[in-house]
Amino acid sequence: MLLPVNATLGIALAVLLAAAVAAAALARLGHARAVALAGLRAALQLAAVSYLIGWVVRSVPWLLCFLVLMFTVAVRTAGRRLTPNRTWWWAAAPLAAGVVPVVGALVLTGLVPPRGITLIPVAGILIGGALTATVLGGRRALDELETRHGEVEAGLALGLLDREARMEVARPAASDALLPGLDQTRTVGLVTLPGAFVGMLLGGASPVQAGAVQLFVLVALLAVQTAAVAVVLELVARGRLHRVPLGAAEGE
Numbered sequence: 001m002l003l004p005v006n007a008t009l010g011i012a013l014a015v016l017l018a019a020a021v022a023a024a025a026l027a028r029l030g031h032a033r034a035v036a037l038a039g040l041r042a043a044l045q046l047a048a049v050s051y052l053i054g055w056v057v058r059s060v061p062w063l064l065c066f067l068v069l070m071f072t073v074a075v076r077t078a079g080r081r082l083t084p085n086r087t088w089w090w091a092a093a094p095l096a097a098g099v100v101p102v103v104g105a106l107v108l109t110g111l112v113p114p115r116g117i118t119l120i121p122v123a124g125i126l127i128g129g130a131l132t133a134t135v136l137g138g139r140r141a142l143d144e145l146e147t148r149h150g151e152v153e154a155g156l157a158l159g160l161l162d163r164e165a166r167m168e169v170a171r172p173a174a175s176d177a178l179l180p181g182l183d184q185t186r187t188v189g190l191v192t193l194p195g196a197f198v199g200m201l202l203g204g205a206s207p208v209q210a211g212a213v214q215l216f217v218l219v220a221l222l223a224v225q226t227a228a229v230a231v232v233l234e235l236v237a238r239g240r241l242h243r244v245p246l247g248a249a250e251g252e
Contacts, residue, residue, distance in 0.1 A: 013043070053120060060114075067123055071095065074131045082138040083243045090241045091134055094231035098130040098224035099123070106220070125217060126224045129181065133225035134232050137177035141170035141236040142243055167237040174233040181225045185218045 017039040025032040056062045074095055079088025103123055106112040112122050145152060148169050155165030189211075235241040 013039075056120070063119065066120065070124060070127055071099070074127050078131050078134045078138070081135045082142065082241060085242070085244065087241050090235050091138070091232070093235060094134045094138075094228040095127065095130045097231040098133070098226075098228035099126050101227075102126060102220055102224050111216075122217075122220075126220060129221040130224045130228040133177050133181070133228040136180075137174040137229040138232040138236060138241060140173040140176055141233055142241075144170050144173040145236070146243070162239065163237045166239070167233070170233060170236055174229055174236070177229050178225060181218075181222055185222060188214065188218060 017036065020039070021032050021036045024030075024035050052066070056066045075089070075092040078095065079091035082088060082091060103112070103119075103126060106122065107114050107119070112118055145166060151169050152165045155168055156162065160168070232241065
């Protein structure tokens with residue numbers, strides 16, 4: 001067992017979370033409260049999921065419901081990170097574009113059996129990767145359009161269509177969302193030993209098996225994240241996903 005579940009673990013987690021909150025507060029990062037709430041939410045949610053998974057994996061209908069719940073929470077989280085107006089629900093498109101084809105292909109080819117004990121972890125990893133890429137890519141694109149609005153107007157004056165003018169400004173910024181995944185894949189085994197690799201080893205798998213599973217996860221994540229960034233960039237460029245206030249949007 002990697003970590004014993006006892007009082008010592010609880011104290012260690014509390015100290016680490018307090019240190020993170022203190023560091024954010026002292027550096028005036030503006031997220032001290034968010035760090036504390038994120039840690040507490042993670043503890044409660046993982047405690048609940050730990051009990052639920054043992055029950056969910058025995059029933060296909062409940063398994064599908066759990067996967068839909070995971071996806072719905074990811075859409076809500078990504079959408080609200082991108083914009084406060086009604087266009088937040090468009091975040092479902094990049095998440096679905098990345099996750100659904102990859103998970104579907106893995107199940108159809110038999111690489112991932114349609115059982116909860118395997119499907120839930122794989123789907124969770126891929127949904128989490130798509131969530132991160134969508135938020136990073138979408139936020140960077142929207143921020144860049146706000147900061148460089150004059151360049152968009154200049155492009156329109158030169159005869160570019162709205163989509164083309166926005167794309168010229170937003171594409172380089174949105175593509176930066178792929179950097180964390182690319183760096184993790186490039187340095188795996190040299191700088192980091194990711195969770196899937198370590199988990200397989202602790203579960204008794206051979207190093208070769210653990211390496212194969214980790215490679216599979218990393219490549220699948222690259223596919224999911226690339227698709228998510230491409231779709232969220234297209235939505236921003238077409239104006240489907242924006243930060244125009246509700247009143248202004250309705251009055252146009």
